[in-house]
Amino acid sequence: MTNRVVITGLGAISPIGIGKDAFWQGLLAGKSGIDKITHFDASDFKAQIAAEVKDFNASDFIDKKEAKRMDRYTQFAIAATRLAFDDANMDLSKEDKERIGVFIGSGIGGIETLHDQYNTIFTKGPNRVSPFCVPMMISNMAAGMTSITFGLQGPSICPVTACATGTNAIGDAMRVIQRGEADVMVAGGTEACISPLPVAGF
Structure with missing residues (x-):
């Protein structure tokens, strides 16, 4: 018999609401998160709509620096991880962090950083490229920084399977718990690709 795995906390940062309750109420109301793009000037683009996350303030969850x-x-x-821990009423100071892992995937990763730093290298030269360019850009940084931020020392992996990434991460995390390799897993997907290159490409 396989070990039973349950979801104990949810965190949502979405175009129809921030937080589990706002997200759920948005679903029940049939709210659409699709609107005119505001994150950049899309006036020259054939498609000028997207599902942007609005009213998100990173400093509500993360130190500004x-x-x-x-x-x-x-x-x-x-x-989203902070919201999920709060929803689960989990006090990390009382948990064995070596038994808590992170499987958070991303289809594209830090594409906005990549776009900005390409502009920098071609307009200002290589010496002006940020030393944080690579750590901000690569796809596994969401999983890595989540592990570091919360001090989680269990398995940490970033699946990259396009639009299936979040579901892939949840399924793989479930199996980690079933195998006894961790007691708790943070699992899901994250994307922030509403910037000129991805919108033009799609």
């Missing part, structure tokens, strides 16, 4: 060193997709992951 630390938030500046993270791409928006990583900020979303840490904020």
